[in-house]
Amino acid sequence: MSGREYKPSDYPLPYVTENLRDWPIYKLTEHKEDFVAEVKLRVKEKIKARFNSEKLLREELAKVLYQERIRLTEKPWKADPKDERTFWNSIKSKLIQIEQIEDNSPINEEHLLEEIIDRYTNEIVGEFDPGAFSFARAILPQFFGRILAAAPGKWFKTIAGNVRTIHEKIPLTGDIEKIRNLSAKGTVIVVPTHFSNMDSIMVGWLLNEMGLPAFTYGAGLNLFSIGLLSYFMSRLGAYKVDRRKKNTVYLETLKMYSTVAIQRGAHSIFFPGGTRSRSGHIDRKLKLGLLGTALETQKLHYKNFTEETAPKIYVVPCIINYHFVLEAQSLINDYLKETGKERFYKENDEYSTSFKLIRFMLKFFSASSSLSVSFGEVMDVLGNKVDEEGNSYNHLGQKINVKNYFVTNGELKDDEQRDAEYTKILGERIVDNYYRYNVVLTSHLICFTLFELIKKKYKGYDLFTLLRTPAEDVSLPYAEVVDAVSRVKERLKEMQEQGEVLISPELRWNIDKIIEHGMKNINLYHTASPLTKNGEFMGSEDLKLLYYYHNRLDGYGLEKYI
């Protein structure tokens, strides 16, 4: 438990580090050339070590070229630079040249590798501009203030223990003071759930409200095609991630960028789910690649520093819940289209113009609704709990030295397979936190219950048939819904006592009010209401949306209480 709690009026909290120029992310920008050079060099060495003969490296480069050429024809984006095709054509001819004249060629595989790494690194790299930051800081509160202003209900004490109440307008729970303290002692990596494109802006802003230095994070390359957003993101520490590029050289460059940034102390945000949750489920399967860089960096710190001085990396899960998700409709449609097919998601370029973005933002503003952001346990890179001082404790409460995880026979050893297994363990702990620190909102409770009741009523239907049933045919007596909501709510209360989930304060109200609150909030935005009530019956105008919001509470075994 931390020393102090914060009252709503305390926000925004004073910065842990006052001078922006002392922030790790600013230092990264200040030494940008040096930083970028280190990334390039280290990623080259890593790839050379992995493909350790000219032939292997050449084959791998050919593979990269092949994948990139497919991407160019099949998934072109507006954000792509104009010279993409020229660049890859030149790589192609050079590769052919090397293959044909081998030893007599003035260029070799390594030169080509360097060229590709150069291009990728220059694309990825972001920076931090204190001027732009100060400007954004001045306007963002108004921006978010609008969204949150009408948030019904106050987030005062929820549960005893380390849940804290914050800001009248920001429903923020978690051990804020501990996160602040540890941000000064080591490097913090926030790992949020991912439901909406708003997430990164939302989390970035909240971390700022908490008085933490700016965080660096990977943002989808497609978002950078929007003029205004691009201007700010590229100056506020965001680096570019292109999820279409799945080749080894790109992925290794991206991971190295993150590793070196963390190694230089930059607090980071990772979305370990990778892309936004299509189905509305809390992520269960995490993408471990980027997460692994946290572990890798911790190991490097133990190599480069003495045991006492090695900086520590702290991982903090973060669960964001909106009453409604702006992209819900397109996400769930994607999900239903892709289910059962083994294909990569097509990364939609949904907000490719400033006009679309502004329309999107306007809707968000005008449909002011409450949301909740909850921080889970502060952990080390293996998912062990960490105390106020940054000491790690295992599940038995025994104090442990994290360095020992990397020690074999008394010596610090590298082992990729071991570290990948460790990252899986960290991933499991993060997912566990996602479930336990998820705050159940009224709208999610109602959607879950109603959809489960409908499922029960149409027992013989498979999911797809059920979702295609005309919405007007599907309705249930209000009294039946009230009964079921009441049972699920009681179960959720028990689960909160057991530390298995958190519930929003509104869930303490009586059932009629809960249903009213949930309906009001979720229906603010969607044109077809996921929840409807006509006289003594409840139904839905859009079963797919109902299913999407229902999924947020899937995985808790609540079906049994329907």
Add this chain to the structure above:
Amino acid sequence: MSKVNPVGVIGAGSFGAAIANLLAENGPVLLYERNVETKEQMKRERKVRGFDLHSNIQLADSLEQVASSCYLIFPAVPSQFFKSMIIDFSPYLRPDHIMIHTTKGLHCEFDIDTADAKTIRLKDIKTMSELILQETGIVRVGSIAGPNLALELMEKQPAATVVASRFDEVIREGIAALKSERFRVYGTREILGIELTGVLKNYVALASGAMSGLGYGENVRAMLITRGMAEMIYIGHALGANKRSFLGMAGVGDLIATCSSPKSRNYAVGYRIAKGEKLPEILASLGEVAEGIRTLKIGKLIVDHTGVSAPLLQIIYKVVFEELPMEQAVKLLMRYPVTADAEYLDL
């Protein structure tokens, strides 16, 4: 050069002693025995169970000493005592320890004599590696299993085993510590399968002993081994294990060894039951633990809970605990409907 740390062995039972002697051929070993008298006697006579204690073996005074001197530790403690041992050991263990257990048994968080198959939870049945993870801060855990009759290992006969762990590093360390000119060591990441096959074979061995007790020969044994293995695969599958491990050295390999050898305790128990002796007398005279009896009880709970078809287990259970005559048991087994041959490969 860093100094060579000894490898730790916990328990000087017949298998612990055999494994300690094997490890000692490659370097120093620190052996811990809980029973002070046994330990002192070993110290004095440098003998263990009638065999010479390798000169590289030193006897440890405490678990703490093992934890502080060794990075690699092999516990060789019967499953029923494993939990209390590991809890005592836990305060001294760190994440840089690697632990490879040798116990072919399961731990239950409930009383196996009174539990109701309907209400048990499968997660309360734990393999030894799961128990280590639960009760200590060690993460790098492994298991060894294989056709390794302790007596034959002590006699320095050639043999082979499998080291299993989700960590390649643990497999490598295990192989390096154990392998020798007379001991082949295989590796796999399928630790659950390796642990379960080592456990489940116990009751098949017991059945095999019983068949021999009745005077049956090799045809019966071969039939029993083959179908016993199929049954083990089904039970393992229900618990989440891959069939692969059951077909390897620790599966079919161990099964053949224990089902054919009077040196196997489980086999001996079955043999004596078929000869008309009562279970309590047998257990009393055995002196050591026959994991097969526990396996039968736990296995019965598992198959009743999951609904897995396991006729051999069900019938042998009746023979051992409900005094079903062996002749009757054989008739029941022979009458059981046949499946397609080797149908378990399609699982």
